[in-house]
Amino acid sequence: MYHGAVTNFDVARLFGEMARLLEVRGESGFRVRAYQRAAQSIEALAEELTAVAARGELQKIPGVGKDLAARITEFLETGAIAQLEALRREVPPGFLALLEVRGLGPKTAKLLLDRLAVDSVDRLEAVCKSGEILAVAGIREKTRDNILKGIAIWRAGRARMPLAQARAIAREVVAALTAQARVERIEIAGSLRRARETVKDIDLLATATDPARVIEAFVSLPSVLDVVGAGGTKAAVHHREGIQIDLRVVDPDAVGAALQYFTGSKDHNVRLREMASRRQLKISEYGVFDETTGTRIAGATEPDVYAAVGLPWIPPELRENGGEIEAALAGTLPALVTADRIRGDLHAHTDWSDGHHPIETLIEAAEARGYEYIIVSDHSQSATVARGLSVDRLREQIRTLRALQPRFKIRILAGSECDVLADGALDFPSEVLRELDIVLAAVHSRFTQGRAEMTARIVRALENPCVQILVHPTGRLIGSREPYDVDLEAVFVAARAHGKAVEINCSPDRLDLKDSHARRAAELGVPIAISTDAHYLANLDNLELGVATARRAWIGPAQVLNTRPVDELLAWARAGRPAYPS
DNA sequence: GCCGTTTTCGGCCCGACTGTTTTCAGTCG
Numbered sequence: 001m002y003h004g005a006v007t008n009f010d011v012a013r014l015f016g017e018m019a020r021l022l023e024v025r026g027e028s029g030f031r032v033r034a035y036q037r038a039a040q041s042i043e044a045l046a047e048e049l050t051a052v053a054a055r056g057e058l059q060k061i062p063g064v065g066k067d068l069a070a071r072i073t074e075f076l077e078t079g080a081i082a083q084l085e086a087l088r089r090e091v092p093p094g095f096l097a098l099l100e101v102r103g104l105g106p107k108t109a110k111l112l113l114d115r116l117a118v119d120s121v122d123r124l125e126a127v128c129k130s131g132e133i134l135a136v137a138g139i140r141e142k143t144r145d146n147i148l149k150g151i152a153i154w155r156a157g158r159a160r161m162p163l164a165q166a167r168a169i170a171r172e173v174v175a176a177l178t179a180q181a182r183v184e185r186i187e188i189a190g191s192l193r194r195a196r197e198t199v200k201d202i203d204l205l206a207t208a209t210d211p212a213r214v215i216e217a218f219v220s221l222p223s224v225l226d227v228v229g230a231g232g233t234k235a236a237v238h239h240r241e242g243i244q245i246d247l248r249v250v251d252p253d254a255v256g257a258a259l260q261y262f263t264g265s266k267d268h269n270v271r272l273r274e275m276a277s278r279r280q281l282k283i284s285e286y287g288v289f290d291e292t293t294g295t296r297i298a299g300a301t302e303p304d305v306y307a308a309v310g311l312p313w314i315p316p317e318l319r320e321n322g323g324e325i326e327a328a329l330a331g332t333l334p335a336l337v338t339a340d341r342i343r344g345d346l347h348a349h350t351d352w353s354d355g356h357h358p359i360e361t362l363i364e365a366a367e368a369r370g371y372e373y374i375i376v377s378d379h380s381q382s383a384t385v386a387r388g389l390s391v392d393r394l395r396e397q398i399r400t401l402r403a404l405q406p407r408f409k410i411r412i413l414a415g416s417e418c419d420v421l422a423d424g425a426l427d428f429p430s431e432v433l434r435e436l437d438i439v440l441a442a443v444h445s446r447f448t449q450g451r452a453e454m455t456a457r458i459v460r461a462l463e464n465p466c467v468q469i470l471v472h473p474t475g476r477l478i479g480s481r482e483p484y485d486v487d488l489e490a491v492f493v494a495a496r497a498h499g500k501a502v503e504i505n506c507s508p509d510r511l512d513l514k515d516s517h518a519r520r521a522a523e524l525g526v527p528i529a530i531s532t533d534a535h536y537l538a539n540l541d542n543l544e545l546g547v548a549t550a551r552r553a554w555i556g557p558a559q560v561l562n563t564r565p566v567d568e569l570l571a572w573a574r575a576g577r578p579a580y581p582s
Numbered sequence: 583g584c585c586g587t588t589t590t591c592g593g594c595c596c597g598a599c600t601g602t603t604t605t606c607a608g609t610c611g
Contacts, residue, residue: 028583029594030583030584030593030594031583031584032583033583033584033594034583034584034594035583037583037584038583038584062584063583063584063585064584065583065584065585066583066584067583067584068583068584102609102610103600103609103610104609105608105609105610106608106609107607107608107609108608108609138601138602138603138607138608139601139602140601140602142600142601142602143600143601143602146600146601190611201611203611229598229599229600230599231598231599231600232598233598234598234599236599236610236611246610246611248598261596261597261611262611264611266595266611269595269596270594270595272595273595273596274594274595276595277594277595278587278588282595282596283595283596284595284596284597285596285597285598286597
C-alpha cells in the first residue's frame with residue numbers, strides 16, 4: 001500500500017508517464033496535454049488526494065474530469081492503473097528514458113524503436129556511434145551529433161539545480177552581460193523568476209539596440225561550455241556549472257509581453273491565452289493583438305498585458321495555475337510578504353554548538369541588517385554531532401545573552417533548537433525550557449519511524465506548552481534526503497489547536513516547509529516562521545529564499561510570525577505557556 | 583481527455599530554430 005504523503009506525487013508521476021506513452025503511441029496532442037495538465041495540477045495540490053477523494057471532490061481539481069477521477073480512484077484503491085499497465089506493455093522497459101534525452105522527441109524515439117530496436121539510452125548511443133542511425137530517413141550527421149550531445153548531458157546529471165545556485169549563476173551572467181554588451185535592460189524570467197525550489201534551466205530576457213551583439217557576447221562568455229544554438233534574437237548555451245541558459249533579445253516595445261511569456265508557467269500562460277481568445281485577442285511574446293484587425297494593443301509592460309485580458313498584475317511566484325487566475329478575476333489576490341517586512345531571525349546558531357561564529361558576531365550581523373530581534377537557538381544535548389548544549393551550558397548561554405543585552409539595541413532572545421526525542425518528549429526538561437524566550441522543536445534522529453509513530457511524536461511535541469515553533473517540519477534535504485513519513489495535515493491541525501507556529505527553513509537544501517505545504521499550513525491559520533537556520537553569517541542572506549517560498553505559498557505579512565514586533569512575538573510565545581508553577 | 587459569458591460538441595496557445603527538406607516536421611520553451 002502507498003504512503004499518503006507520497007500519493008499525490010505518485011499519481012502525478014504516473015499521469016506524466018501515461019502522457020508520454022500516449023504521445024509515443026501517436027495519440028492526439030490534446031489528449032496528451034490533458035494528462036500532463038492533470039499531473040501538474042495534482043503535484044501542486046496542497047491537500048492529499050486521499051482527502052479530496054474521501055469528499056468525492058476529485059473532479060474539482062483543475063484538469064481532472066470523469067475519466068481521470070476514475071483513474072485516481074482506481075489507483076487509491078488498488079495501487080495501480082490498468083490502462084497504464086497496458087500502455088507500458090506496448091514499449092520495452094527503459095524506452096521512456098529516451099525521451100529525457102534533449103533533441104530526441106517522441107516521434108523520432110518511436111521511429112528508432114521500430115526501425116533499429118532502440119530501447120534504451122545505451123542502445124541509442126551504440127547506433128549513433130556505429131552509424132546505423134544514419135540509415136533512418138530524416139537523420140543525417142548533424143542530428144546524430146545532436147543526439148550524442150544530448151546523451152552526454154543526460155548522463156552528466158538529470159537532477160534539477162537548486163534555486164539558490166541557479167539564482168547565483170543567473171545574477172553573475174546578468175552582471176557580465178551588462179558589463180560587456182550594450183544591454184539596455186536584462187531580466188531573469190522562467191521558473192527562476194517564479195522562484196521554484198529547483199530549476200531545469202535559466203531564462204534571460206534582454207532588450208538592446210543591437211541584438212546580434214548581445215547574442216555574440218552571451219555565447220562568448222568565459223563561463224559558457226558550449227553553444228546549443230544561436231540565432232538573431234535567441235541563443236541557448238550550457239553553463240560550466242551544469243545548467244542550460246536561454247537568452248532572448250526583444251524589442252523594448254514588447255518587453256512586457258516577452259517577460260510575461262517567458263516567466264510562465266506554461267499552464268498559467270495557457271489560461272491567459274484562452275482568456276484572450278475569448279476576447280478576440282491573441283497574446284504572444286510580441287504583444288497583445290486584436291485578432292480581427294491585427295492591431296497591437298499592449299506589450300510594453302507586464303501590467304498592460306494582464307490589463308488587456310481584464311486582470312490585475314499577478315506576482316510571478318503565483319503563476320502556477322494554482323488558483324491565481326480565479327483570485328485575480330475575483331479581486332482577491334493576496335498581498336504577499338516581502339523581505340523588508342521581516343523584523344527578526346527566529347533560528348540561528350553560534351559556535352556554542354555547530355555554528356561558526358561567536359554570539360556577539362551573530363548579533364552584530366543581525367543588528368547590521370536592521371533587525372529588531374535575533375534568536376540564538378543552538379542545538380540541545382542529544383544532538384551530539386552538532387555539539388548540542390547540556391543543561392548547564394544552556395543556562396550559561398542564557399546568562400551570557402542576558403548580560404550582552406545592554407550593549408546592543410537589537411533585542412537578543414534566548415532560544416533553543418531542542419530535539420524532539422523518538423517518543424515525542426523534548427530534550428530538555430520543562431523547567432529549563434521555561435527559562436527561554438522561544439523554543440524551537442526539531443526532529444534530528446530516527447527518521448525512519450513509520451508514519452503513525454512519527455506523526456504522534458511530532459504532535460506530542462506540539463502539545464508541549466513549552467514549545468513555540470516546529471522547525472524544518474519534514475526533514476527533507478533537496479536532492480539528497482527524502483522527507484520522513486508524516487501526516488502533515490495532522491501536524492498542522494495540532495499546531496493550530498495548540499497555538500504553535502511552523503517554519504519555512506530558508507536553508508537552500510531544505511526549504512522546509514516547501515511551498516505547497518506552507519500554503520496549506522497558512523490556509524489552516526498556522527503562523528509561519530521564516531527563518532534562516534544560519535550557521536554562518538552569510539546564511540542570513542538565505543532569508544530571501546524563504547520569503548520566495550512563502551510568496552509561492554500565497555502567504556501575506558500578517559500570516560508570518562516574524563513580521564510581528566518583538567513585544568507581540570513574546571506575548572504570543574507566553575500565551576501558550578502557563579506560568580512556571582511555584 | 584477536459585471544458586463551457588457563443589458551446590454538452592468542437593474546440594483546445596504561439597512562435598523560433600534546426601535539420602532536413604524543395605515546403606515542412608520535429609523539438610523546445
